[in-house]
Amino acid sequence: MTVGAFLRSHWRLIAAVTAFDAFACVMVFVLGCGLHAVFAVACALFTGLLVGLAAEYARAKRFYSELDCLSRSLEHPYQIPSLVKKPQSADQALVYDALQTMGVASASEVARAQAAQNENREYMEAWVHEVKTPLAAAQLVAERVPEPESSQLKRELDRANRQVEQVLWYARTLSAEVDYRVHPLELLQVVREVCRQNARFLIEQGVQPVIQLPQGLTVFADEKQTAFIVSQAVVNAAKYGATRITFSSQEAADDAGGKQVALLVADNGRGIAAEDLPRVFERGFTGAHGREEGSSTGMGLYLAATLSQKLGLGLSLSSEIGQGTVFKLVFPFDDRRAWQNLTQA
Numbered sequence: 001m002t003v004g005a006f007l008r009s010h011w012r013l014i015a016a017v018t019a020f021d022a023f024a025c026v027m028v029f030v031l032g033c034g035l036h037a038v039f040a041v042a043c044a045l046f047t048g049l050l051v052g053l054a055a056e057y058a059r060a061k062r063f064y065s066e067l068d069c070l071s072r073s074l075e076h077p078y079q080i081p082s083l084v085k086k087p088q089s090a091d092q093a094l095v096y097d098a099l100q101t102m103g104v105a106s107a108s109e110v111a112r113a114q115a116a117q118n119e120n121r122e123y124m125e126a127w128v129h130e131v132k133t134p135l136a137a138a139q140l141v142a143e144r145v146p147e148p149e150s151s152q153l154k155r156e157l158d159r160a161n162r163q164v165e166q167v168l169w170y171a172r173t174l175s176a177e178v179d180y181r182v183h184p185l186e187l188l189q190v191v192r193e194v195c196r197q198n199a200r201f202l203i204e205q206g207v208q209p210v211i212q213l214p215q216g217l218t219v220f221a222d223e224k225q226t227a228f229i230v231s232q233a234v235v236n237a238a239k240y241g242a243t244r245i246t247f248s249s250q251e252a253a254d255d256a257g258g259k260q261v262a263l264l265v266a267d268n269g270r271g272i273a274a275e276d277l278p279r280v281f282e283r284g285f286t287g288a289h290g291r292e293e294g295s296s297t298g299m300g301l302y303l304a305a306t307l308s309q310k311l312g313l314g315l316s317l318s319s320e321i322g323q324g325t326v327f328k329l330v331f332p333f334d335d336r337r338a339w340q341n342l343t344q345a
Contacts, residue, residue, distance in 0.1 A: 020045070066085070067084060081100040121172075128168040170299065173307065180311070185221050187249060190223065197227075205238040208244050210247070222311060228303070229304045233329075236301070241270040247265055262314075265326070277317070281305035301317075
């Protein structure tokens, strides 16, 4: 609250006190007191006005500055009434009571929204587990179907399984209680598992994976979620014209002096238009190639970015039309790796 705003909000009080001051001075003069007495009375009344306004301004500024600071810093502003000090003046008390009422209502709305979100997530997870049973049964039936129908059926079942798995990961990202198990991972084993899971799709698309990762390169992360993130890069590359996917690593120092490890997934596909690059991690964004493909949902990279953020990993993507795409997943330095190296030494 500025001084000007405060004076404008109290102009009636200032005008009334000034009028009373002038009236008191006139009365003192009429009663036969000298000019010195009139001046002393005027100074006393004016000084009292200034002291009162200064005290009120300091109290108001402290209250409203605290409100402004909390509203800017809190993630959930409805928590303000529980943190701000209870005011002493009547007008500030009205503001405080209004904030309390709004806070209770907002907290109730948030609780209802979270409950609805949890119900939705639980239903989605239950649906995924239920639909996996007929898909698994269909896989067994496909083994007894003669070629070429068997391969076609297996391809479509793999596609359905990937979409179902994507729904499951989306449901998990809606929850704050995600099942993490962070432990040492060898990147080479993670990449091999991703290629194995998508082997039929890569073969059908004519994609050759080239793994250039050293043995023993270890990072700390969740294995399932890391594999899902890498799988999105692999599937996208195969879907959009790549014939070769190269997996390599890169090491660099972070701001704190620790060593970061980056997994690079580079392809020679069609690439991504420059105007689409800033939006590739947005929910539901398909881009020019996705619209041409028709079957793209725009959820794969969004889920990869969301899970990377929850895991504390860095995720970026660079691309040029006709030159392919480079998918970069950065694993931060972890003190436990350094500690393990020391104990092994």
